[in-house]
Amino acid sequence: MINFKENEALNTLNHSCAHLMAQAVKHLYPQAKFWVGPVVEEGFYYDIDLGDEVIRDEDLAKIEKEMKKLAKDGKRITRHELTKEEALEMFKDDLYKVDLISRMDESEQVISCYTQGDFTDLCRGPHVENTKLLRNFKLIKHSGAYWKGDKNNKVLQRIYGVCLPTAEELEAHLNDLEEAKLRDHRRLGKELQMFMFSETVGSGLPMWLPNGFTTRRVLSDYIMDKELANGYQHVMTPSVVSTKLYKISGHLAHYKDDMFPIMETDGDDYVLRPMNCPEHMIMYKSTLHSYRDLPVRIAEIANDFRFEAGGALTGIERSRAFTQNDSHLFCRPDQIAQEIKAVTGMILDVYKDFGFEQYSFRLSLRDPQNTDKYFGNDELWERSESELRKVLNEMGVNYYEAEGEAAFYGPKIDVQVRSALGHDVTLSTIQLDYQLPERFELEYVDRDGQKARPVVIHRAILGSLDRFVAFLLEETKGVLPLWLSPTQVTVIPVAPEHHGDYAAEVVQELRQIGMRVELDDRNEKLGYRVREAQTRKIPVELVVGDQEVQGRGVTLRRYGQRAETKMSLEEVKELLQNEVKNRVR
RNA sequence: GCCGGUAUAGCUCAGCAGGCAGAGCAAUUCAUUCGUAAUGAAUAGGUCCGUGGUUCGAAUCCGCGUACCGGCACCA
Numbered sequence A: 001m002i003n004f005k006e007n008e009a010l011n012t013l014n015h016s017c018a019h020l021m022a023q024a025v026k027h028l029y030p031q032a033k034f035w036v037g038p039v040v041e042e043g044f045y046y047d048i049d050l051g052d053e054v055i056r057d058e059d060l061a062k063i064e065k066e067m068k069k070l071a072k073d074g075k076r077i078t079r080h081e082l083t084k085e086e087a088l089e090m091f092k093d094d095l096y097k098v099d100l101i102s103r104m105d106e107s108e109q110v111i112s113c114y115t116q117g118d119f120t121d122l123c124r125g126p127h128v129e130n131t132k133l134l135r136n137f138k139l140i141k142h143s144g145a146y147w148k149g150d151k152n153n154k155v156l157q158r159i160y161g162v163c164l165p166t167a168e169e170l171e172a173h174l175n176d177l178e179e180a181k182l183r184d185h186r187r188l189g190k191e192l193q194m195f196m197f198s199e200t201v202g203s204g205l206p207m208w209l210p211n212g213f214t215t216r217r218v219l220s221d222y223i224m225d226k227e228l229a230n231g232y233q234h235v236m237t238p239s240v241v242s243t244k245l246y247k248i249s250g251h252l253a254h255y256k257d258d259m260f261p262i263m264e265t266d267g268d269d270y271v272l273r274p275m276n277c278p279e280h281m282i283m284y285k286s287t288l289h290s291y292r293d294l295p296v297r298i299a300e301i302a303n304d305f306r307f308e309a310g311g312a313l314t315g316i317e318r319s320r321a322f323t324q325n326d327s328h329l330f331c332r333p334d335q336i337a338q339e340i341k342a343v344t345g346m347i348l349d350v351y352k353d354f355g356f357e358q359y360s361f362r363l364s365l366r367d368p369q370n371t372d373k374y375f376g377n378d379e380l381w382e383r384s385e386s387e388l389r390k391v392l393n394e395m396g397v398n399y400y401e402a403e404g405e406a407a408f409y410g411p412k413i414d415v416q417v418r419s420a421l422g423h424d425v426t427l428s429t430i431q432l433d434y435q436l437p438e439r440f441e442l443e444y445v446d447r448d449g450q451k452a453r454p455v456v457i458h459r460a461i462l463g464s465l466d467r468f469v470a471f472l473l474e475e476t477k478g479v480l481p482l483w484l485s486p487t488q489v490t491v492i493p494v495a496p497e498h499h500g501d502y503a504a505e506v507v508q509e510l511r512q513i514g515m516r517v518e519l520d521d522r523n524e525k526l527g528y529r530v531r532e533a534q535t536r537k538i539p540v541e542l543v544v545g546d547q548e549v550q551g552r553g554v555t556l557r558r559y560g561q562r563a564e565t566k567m568s569l570e571e572v573k574e575l576l577q578n579e580v581k582n583r584v585r
Numbered sequence B: 001g002c003c004g005g006u007a008u009a010g011c012u013c014a015g016c017a018g019g020c021a022g023a024g025c026a027a028u029u030c031a032u033u034c035g036u037a038a039u040g041a042a043u044a045g046g047u048c049c050g051u052g053g054u055u056c057g058a059a060u061c062c063g064c065g066u067a068c069c070g071g072c073a074c075c076a
Helices: A008-028 A057-073 A084-090 A095-102 A167-182 A185-191 A210-229 A243-249 A251-258 A277-285 A333-354 A378-395 A435-439 A465-476 A496-512 A526-535 A546-551 A569-581
Strands: A043-049 A077-082 A111-116 A119-122 A136-146 A155-164 A240-242 A269-272 A296-305 A321-331 A360-365 A399-403 A412-418 A424-433 A455-464 A489-493 A517-519 A540-544 A553-558 A564-568
Touching (some): A008 A111, A008 A155, A057 A136, A084 A111, A136 A167, A155 A167, A210 A321, A210 A465, A240 A243, A243 A277, A243 A435, A277 A321, A321 A465, A333 A378, A333 A412, A333 A424, A333 A455, A360 A378, A378 A424, A435 A455, A489 A526, A496 A517, A496 A540, A526 A540, A540 A546, A546 A553, A553 A569
Parallel strands (some): A489 A517, A489 A540
Antiparallel strands (some): A043 A155, A077 A111, A111 A119, A136 A155, A240 A269, A296 A321, A321 A455, A360 A412, A412 A424, A424 A455, A540 A553, A553 A564
16 A cells, blocks of 8 residues: 655645645635645545535535646646744734644744645645646545544544546555455455344444354464463453452543443442453462562453444454453563563564564553653653663564553553554554552562562553454455364365265364364355355365265365365375464465 | 444345335255356345434435444543
């Protein structure tokens, strides 16, 4: 997918196109006032105040038409530089521009504006020299957007678009956008009967169908085995807990509105748990720990429930009931670095098994402008942030830093991926936490016999199994490798009446070695059944007819391939078993 | 939650401007017994999301609710 922001030529082109759009909007809506119109990765947008009017779907075509007309006229785009006073005078009737200008520092940046025909806009530039260069554009979508991103502010009208140098490139790009929709995990999940939603069950509450559940189960077995091999212990804790727990942890104060409502009883109040960290804290606290025993690594495949805002729900990428691959590492301060390195190593290891290559590490820091959102003092934050930074540097991992992305209890290392729809989502996370140990008064007995406070590292490798499956479906376009595929093999007798018994025998043999196998002995033509196996993306088809019955063999054909291979039953058993064991992609 | 949009058969969708509810695929039955991406014929299938209103008459127009979709905000 094209990155419009990072490509310099495209950036200029799209920025200019945003101005062309603004000019067209001004013609159609004379009352329009403009906020900002930046270039972003997927193209450009402009935030516009239209007074009482709003943009509707059909309006985009009208605006596009006006843009085409303006571009055809071909006006020169000229730059003027201004002093702050001149700029304030020029835009004095426009409170949005006044807001922008008054926050500019004259000594550091030149204030400039650009003019094309009857339209002038404040802008840093650069721009293309003539509007006639802006021919191959498309307005993609529109939405409301809070002024300055603050939900207490007015909602402005935001229109998104893209501009490319040639008609061919534009068409190819629009095509790519359409293609991406085909990879949408919601579409694939329905097609492959992985999961479903029901209005009767409730909004944002996924139900896992047999196919989806199978893949999920394989994933959770996989990660639990990996955790066992890395010294983790698995536990199970309840999904309903007393609010006392979240009062201690501080979550109730921070996230009450994002939890399902509190259930009041005669004595305590209860709540569906939005996460299970506090339960693991209580579990740690239930026994005495020696410095020799640390780190203690408690892991759980845990169902959690969050009352996500309606507009945030996105299939199983973001839902209200999900399953975390959660773990808490209770360690001594001197063990932090090694533990974070070990988890980072596990993440890289896992991504390799799945063949994920497009991801980036993000060091998530607190927002220095808004420190009261976070627990703990400045010194502690600075220390823990630099601890994470140090580990990343030592490991030589590429990463970027993001302010305001930390958890309220500490900084994080997040692994970000991009969904088919272009959402930037967190797949894995490592979080450093000095707060919960303090709040739950966790202890261990140190070498000198004195009580000491452990540090907690929260980590999720598959993140939530739900989101992981979503990403996996999108990455693989629904073509799961053999080891993850719900149905791994379908056995197709050429003529069920004659070859059905042998086909059933093949099915049994493969089931004996743990393969997930189906028998397709329906009264349909061979071609029909092969086609269906292909559309269902079943990795392996085994066809058996006279020749195979006679030679006790099978003819193997793989998903997406035309080639057929004849082999004996013993050979195919060994082949498939090895492929599952080695997680061949 | 906010701005905009959508909801018709199991699925994908048509139904223009208010006047008897439609197609393809899937399903069922029968015939066909077949060597690698669709054998043929027939049959069945609907609270047009729910609810209230406008109208002689509503899938169609309007209000409210629900779910979903695109963004925004949020994301422990």
